[in-house]
Amino acid sequence: MSSISVRRIKKSFAALTILHSVDMEIEKGEFVVILGPSGCGKSTLLNVIAGLEECDEGQIVIEGKDVSGLEPSERGLAMVFQSYALFPAMTVRRNLSFGMEIAGTPKATVAEKVAWVAKLLQIEALLDRKPGQLSGGQRQRVAIGRALVRSSSICLFDEPLSNLDAKLRAETRVELKQLHETLGSTMIYVTHDQIEAMTMADRVAVMHKGKVEQFAHPQSVYEKPASLFVAGFVGSPAMNFLEGNLDGLGRFVTGDVSIDTSAYAFEGPPLAREAVLGVRCENISIVERGTPQTIPAMLAFTELLGADALAWFDCLGKRFSVRLGVEAARSMRKEVGLRFDMAKASLFSVASERRL
Amino acid sequence: MTSAAIRREPAFGPRTARVGLYAFLVVSAVFFLLPLLLVIMNSLKPMEEIRQGNLLALPINPNFDAWVSAWQSACTGLECAGIRPGLWNSIKITVPSVVISTLAGALNGYALAQWKSRHANMIMLLVTVGLFVPYQAMLYPTVKILSNVGLFRTYLGIVFVHVIYGLPYTTLLFRNFYVGVPDEISRAARMEGASFLRTFWSIILPISTNILVVVAILQFTGIWNDYLLGLIFAGNDNLPMTVQLTNIVSNARGAANPNVNMAAALITAIPTLVVYFLSGRYFVRGIAAGAVKG
Structure with a gap:
């Protein structure tokens, strides 16, 4: 059974069609990268999966359950945003526990989970600081932590590394990959950076103009591009x-x-x-x-x-x-x-x- | 071309420009403060000095008699209890009106900033139109509506009117502030399962300190200094200070007492000045908090 099934998803804003019938089957524990140039619909697709945007047609099935009509918080997944989107007025600890607080999780469980994720991401020393007092890399960790506390089984990433400098980006890339191996969670990762796609993905979905052009292992995307667009987009210098x-x-x-x-x-x-x-x-x-x-x-x-x-x-x-x-x-x-x-x-x- | 020709001195040195700037600021400050100074000076004079007709002279024998009289014994129509009852009326009208119109404006503004559709823009446009229609044009319909529901010339009525008349302004200010807050923060809150109101209360309001202070001050000054709405809608028991001030100044009984009038005017203005001075510190704190927010 796939972890996430995306079935014939269509989405348009007014006259502009963003997604043309996207289909995708994502296996449990898989690291899938959605790669494409800006404006190809990759972030919209992620938002549709998360439930932050409604699709016009189609279905999202998560672990066998049709979640198309559910609120994002009811879909059993978590998301890391490009700008981290930490809550500025709350300490790191409250950022991590806010979701559980709303869900009415018992205090002891909350403390336990926060401690677990803080240890996992080595942000224990930062728990009582506010996001404004953190560096970009630390904010990134907290954002990932907030997602993992919510759901360690399915995690969505919307260009999470694009605001970091080159060195930090390379380090975080490796850490994220290790985290994936440790936790065995399903991850969907949106990026326009093909190095991230090549190094991290189990499978890459290359998107262009609202369609998935190819969905395959990164090496076969590189060696046997399925379309002229994929051939030209993946690889540097271009084919x-x-x-x-x-x-x-x-x-x-x-x-x-x-x-x-x-x-x-x-x-x-x-x-x-x-x-x-x-x-x-x-x-x-x-x-x-x-x-x-x-x-x-x-x-x-x-x-x-x-x-x-x-x-x-x-x-x-x-x-x-x-x-x-x-x-x-x-x-x-x-x-x-x-x-x-x-x-x-x-x-x-x-x-x-x-x-x- | 030689390098000397390139690095020519500007026509005015930076120092000259500074001096000019300060001179201009000082002249402007004097220009605007002079009337205030005259009011203060004359409020400290006894009537004998006023009668000599020299408005610009410094008080020879300064004392607070006129202030005391304005505060507790000047006549506002038939009663002669000074401006004191008006102070409490003004406070009890202004405080709830400011709090409600500010918070409701914040909620409205956040909703309109979040809601991205043509309808939202249409509503914003209508709200803005509300800003440009003069109060006077809306008075008669408002009077009719309030008397139909039995709120005309009541305490609730005047608070209601201030809140409604203030909403377009506060909504616009908050909406423009919230448009600059990244969408992703609200989306993240939604991922965490927070409802719209919960997001607003727990996440958005705590980052709005600056704009809250600014809007609250603008509303406070506006409502405190209001005369027209207070006169029409407050009813005799709730007349705000501004209305009582006018009654003192225009009281036909007895001789005119300019020193008492000026003292009464100053007493009426004190709360807004206090709010400005207190909030000045708040502004600085707000800016400092913003600096670490990044």
Whole structure:
């Protein structure tokens, strides 16, 4: 049984449709990241799951129970907000216990739970301070603590790290992941940061314009993007794209060049059609110009990144990035050929923008 | 171009600008305080000095006789008990009116700030219209309504009128304050299971100290200094100080006593001044609390 089922959720604000029939099955104990650019509907989806916003159509089922009509507090889940949303006039202790106070939990249980969460997150020393006296990282912990006190089984996160500085963000990322492993709780985490998505998620749901484009393990999102959008959004630098045609005879043709696609694992029959070939910068090798099955390219510039380097080429009117060693980058010739590793490349239909 | 040409001195040095600024402030302060000073001076003079007709002279023989007379023996119409009964009337009208209109305005403002829809904007617009309609235009209908429900010229009636007339203003001020409070705080409270009223009471009101003080002061001054509504709606037993002050000043019986009139005016103004001085400290505290809020 899934922990959370999102079934055909639709949501629009006036004439603007935010969510087009979103479906998602989230397993118990899973860490799911909802990834997408701003305005893709990811926060709205989270709010609908939490019950803070009503959906126009569809159902939310949590642990077998349809909660669509229930108030957020009755859904058995907790949420961490982007701005932490701590209650400014209350001490950390009261921030943690406020929900239980409302629910009428016995005082002893409240004290016990507050003590447990304070120890877990190492915020014992802060319990009698007000949120205004805490640093960003400490506020973050308190916000997480408030969520865990409420419900340690399902936790929703709305871009919780985006207000932290880079170093703290990296540390908190690791801690959050460890916390997830310790508690075994189901977590749904909304972010636009693909590093967070790649490092933390058991599965990533990539959203675009109110639709889930792909819902899979982060590595397969990276290696086998299901659509042109996912391919372009995930990965830095972005995937290199080349427009052309599949001739139906096992070749991808663009301009004068034709590339053998026999190494590529098609998902359907390789019919003749307009297609886009996508290759990541690490799946391109640099060879002599004029080698068969390669694309002629002209070096534009190189970037040394420390551990490795990126070489940027102009070819067929596009800019291509190639990842290579620092030494190779230093001795790069101006005119070369690029060979694509077709086993690791992606082909998309121009018409449907889906993977072929 | 040389660097000397770039770093040219400004036409007025910062010091000159400061001096000009202070000069302007001092002149403005004197300009506004001069009438007050004259009132204080003349309230301290006995009648003989006043009769000499030299309004601008300093009191030769300053004493508080006029103040005492204004407080307990000046005639307000037929009775001659000074302005003292009016003080209590003013307090019992002002305090509940301020408290109710401020708290109700806060609740209204929070609701309107939370409720994001065209209807909410429409209601806000209507409330704002209420601000721009002059009291005088609403007097007659209000009199009719209150006499129909039996509240005209009663204590409850005058408090009710002050609360209703104050609401558009307090609602607008609170609404504009609460629009700046992050939505996520209310959402977090909702996640915790807090009802709308509980959220307002436990989470929103405690962070509203500054605006509460500001609105309460504005309401206090407004209601304390009100004359028109008190005259019409309070009824003879509840006439506020301002109305009694006018009665003293315009009392036709006996000779005019400008020194008593001025003392009475000053006594009437004291509570608002006290509130300003006390709240000044509150303002500073409010600002200091805001600084750690982050």
